[in-house]
Amino acid sequence: MKLSFKIAARFLKSTKGQTALIALGIAVGVSVQIFIGSLIQGLQKSLVNKTIGSSSQITVSSTSSDRLIGNYQDIVDKVKNSDERIKNVSMVSDGPALIKNDSKTYSVLLRGMNINDSDKIYNLKSSIYEGKEPESKFETLMGKDLKEELNLKLNDKVDIITNSGKIQSLTVTGFYDLKVATINKSWLVTDFDTVKELFATGDKITGIEMQVTDVFKADEIASKVSTNINSNAVKVDNWKAQNASLLSGLNGQSASSYMIQVFVMISVVLGIASVLMVTVVQKSKQIGILKAMGIKDRQSSLIFLFEGFLLGIMGTVIGVALGLGLSFSFSTFVKNPDGSPLIELYINYKFIGLSAFVALLASTIAALIPARGSSKLNPIEVIRNA
Structure with missing residues (x-):
């Protein structure tokens, strides 16, 4: 497992531009999740405070x-x-x-x-x-x-x-x-x-x-x-x-927020999976040589799972920071005519933590398909066709 982790880190370092783009894609997905979720929760909290609070x-x-x-x-x-x-x-x-x-x-x-x-x-x-x-x-x-x-x-x-x-x-x-x-x-x-x-x-x-x-x-x-x-x-x-109509409106806002977040996460998963599939093809020669040297199929699969995990960590950290920055900017610069924020800044740490965890989990799961593909590579055929 330690060897697989080291190889995964080296693969990512060898293609820094590609790694940065994937991490940025994950970050954008996470930031949209956090921004939209925080925005709608802040709106709901504001509505409840004004009408019910x-x-x-x-x-x-x-x-x-x-x-x-x-x-x-x-x-x-x-x-x-x-x-x-x-x-x-x-x-x-x-x-x-x-x-x-x-x-x-x-x-x-x-x-x-x-x-x-x-x-x-x-x-x-x-x-x-x-x-x-x-x-x-x-x-x-x-x-x-x-x-x-x-x-x-x-x-x-x-x-x-x-x-x-x-x-x-x-x-x-x-x-x-x-x-x-x-x-x-x-x-x-x-x-x-x-x-x-x-x-x-x-x-x-x-x-x-x-x-x-x-x-x-x-x-x-x-x-x-x-x-x-x-x-x-x-x-x-x-x-x-x-207040059935108000409650219906709040539930509708929550449902729309969840739908947006689900589709954003699906796009992130598909993006990571497709890029890592390309990486399997790009790195097939190296994987074939590693297998010829005795690395097992399970270890070669772990390489790509670790890649997905590491990409998830980088993208999630950047995404959380970007999402919080967007939320803060919106509440600071988007104002009512009287100068008060249009929507108060609302930070739900449980929601942010859950979004980060889901993004990290999705990034790792997205690597399952390329991981499985790498385990099926035949080292003799790879080296012969290299």
Whole structure:
């Protein structure tokens, strides 16, 4: 085996130009794999973060006619004990209302919540660009889009009308921007006491929201939550069930990425196999002499397997570096109008390691055909025809 390795290395050194071209071909294949894979994974991560990352991924709501959950602390305890992948849990109490301004009427959702708990899900505190969070009853945070529609300033009062016809003035203590127009136009964030008084909810809430460590396992975790709660009075929803079109798009992106990578790897394998087949013909005289000197068929086959392996190592190392460089360049120079990267740089070390391993394995396997061809060479006929 050691002799076969030394001969393989010498063969590669004797044709440096050819070796460089093969290694470069492998490198291009690996770099395309890493670049396309990282690009699509970064895009998926960005989409998930923007649409799901700062929102509730699993929600517990009531099935009763009044939409209220009683004895909610017991349910919260069961939720937290359902799965260790649940990381943030927040209780909310919602109520629909209207705001009248001149001749226009705006439909809003008054959201009573514990700001500290909900901030872990929605990043509310960091989204407040003017003013501060509510500190007492009948104070509220208002979204940027609704503020511009109503032309309000800090500490202005806004009159809301509940579904029961009750009118109440709320003091605007701050303005937030969650980067989602529908939320910015509709959510009025306040405390539980305000919602309790306006909607007569008593000691009840309308929902329990949570986030998980693995968003793509939300359906599995939601099933565990539902089993642990074991009550017909509530239902458990997850983002995957509520965003089927988004999930379909993400799956489509993944499938297209895999297809591209498979065809790139097939082209690399065919390229290596064809070049090494030519090498068998080019080196047939040397192989014939080696066989005449006593080298075995197995050893002659190993020469080309080692060639494929060495070419794989060179191409993989260069390809990984090139792929990472392309990914970095894309995230650095391709920008949105506001100057932020079009797609954030995302490096998945497991994916890169797997791509490198597959490329190395494919390079070695590609050498099987020429290796088999070399083992069939008859040294007498080779030397006679040389």
